[in-house]
Amino acid sequence: MRSARTHARRAANNGTQWLSxxxxxxxxxxxxxxxxxxxxxxxxxxxxxxMAEIARQQYDLDQANASLDEQRTRLTxxxxxxxxxxxxxxxxxxxLEDAQSILAAQQEELSQAQSLLDEKEEEIxxxxxxxxxxxxxxxxxxxxIEQQQQALDDQQYxxxxxxxxxxxxxxxxxxxxxxxxxxxxxxxxxxxxxLESDVMFELGRYDLSERGENxxxxxxxxYLNVLFSDEYKDYVSEIIIEGHTDSxxxxxxxxxxxxxxxxxxxxxxxADDYHxxxxxxxxxxxxxxxxxxxxxxxxxxxENGREDMDASRRVVFKFRMTxxxxxxxxxxxxxNQ
Numbered sequence: 107m108r109s110a111r112t113h114a115r116r117a118a119n120n121g122t123q124w125l126s127x128x129x130x131x132x133x134x135x136x137x138x139x140x141x142x143x144x145x146x147x148x149x150x151x152x153x154x155x156x157m158a159e160i161a162r163q164q165y166d167l168d169q170a171n172a173s174l175d176e177q178r179t180r181l182t183x184x185x186x187x188x189x190x191x192x193x194x195x196x197x198x199x200x201x202l203e204d205a206q207s208i209l210a211a212q213q214e215e216l217s218q219a220q221s222l223l224d225e226k227e228e229e230i231x232x233x234x235x236x237x238x239x240x241x242x243x244x245x246x247x248x249x250x251i252e253q254q255q256q257a258l259d260d261q262q263y264x265x266x267x268x269x270x271x272x273x274x275x276x277x278x279x280x281x282x283x284x285x286x287x288x289x290x291x292x293x294x295x296x297x298x299x300x301l302e303s304d305v306m307f308e309l310g311r312y313d314l315s316e317r318g319e320n321x322x323x324x325x326x327x328x329y330l331n332v333l334f335s336d337e338y339k340d341y342v343s344e345i346i347i348e349g350h351t352d353s354x355x356x357x358x359x360x361x362x363x364x365x366x367x368x369x370x371x372x373x374x375x376x377a378d379d380y381h382x383x384x385x386x387x388x389x390x391x392x393x394x395x396x397x398x399x400x401x402x403x404x405x406x407x408x409e410n411g412r413e414d415m416d417a418s419r420r421v422v423f424k425f426r427m428t429x430x431x432x433x434x435x436x437x438x439x440x441x442n443q
């Protein structure tokens with residue numbers, strides 16, 4: 107009994123040991139397989155890395171070869187340029203030798219010219235003494251000329267100031283009439299202003315119409331505000347109201363009509379009860395105003411040379427400046443000089 111139990115226990119232990127050994131071997135086999143897979147994975151990973159490195163090195167090698175080819179090409183071109191430069195250098199050397207020969211000949215000529223120059227300098231020294239004497243005389247004459255020129259410059263400045271004053275007055279009149287929206291044109295050459303006769307008079311008559319009076323009431327204050335301003339009043343010596351007619355009828359009849367129309371305008375603006383201008387302006391106007399009739403002596407013509415009847419019939423306002431005759435004489439003298 108005991109032997110049988112012992113045998114059975116041994117058999118059981120042997121079976122258990124066999125199972126343990128099988129499990130051990132299975133585990134070892136699994137570990138071996140895992141190690142093999144890891145080794146294979148590492149191998150393929152390193153293979154890919156090595157292949158990528160080989161490809162990069164091949165690319166670098168290709169780039170290096172291309173750079174080497176480019177450098178060889180540049181070297182070939184540089185050698186060709188060097189050969190060309192050497193050819194040019196040889197030609198330049200030859201030109202230099204020719205130039206040296208020419209220079210030697212020129213130096214010889216220069217020596218001869220220097221001898222002639224020395225002789226000329228002696229002659230010039232003698233002439234310089236004569237020039238110095240003349241220079242003293244010219245200096246005295248120059249002083250006189252400068253004094254005369256200064257006097258002329260002073261006269262020219264005065265003339266420009268007086269002539270410029272007329273230009274400024276004309277410009278101020280134009281700006282003032284434009285600002286007041288009055289349709290009257292200022293002649294840029296002399297500052298005269300022509301008012302249409304048809305606006306102020308009926309045909310063949312000399313009494314002012316209501317429309318004419320209204321126009322003068324708006325025009326005259328603007329006109330006098332400029333001429334009698336502090337800037338210009340000392341330069342205005344006369345204001346002229348001129349009547350003009352067309353050539354229909356006799357000269358004397360038109361002369362009478364033109365005088366009557368000029369006088370009608372002057373009488374209207376100088377009347378005691380006229381209030382479109384200030385009392386001070388009226389007083390100054392009475393001191394400088396004149397009224398003249400010109401008949402048809404100064405007619406207006408169109409571009410075809412025919413008389414413009416409407417434009418010829420007009421009343422003109424003019425102004426004269428102080429010492430205007432003297433200005434014209436001075437201008438004439440300066441222009442002749």
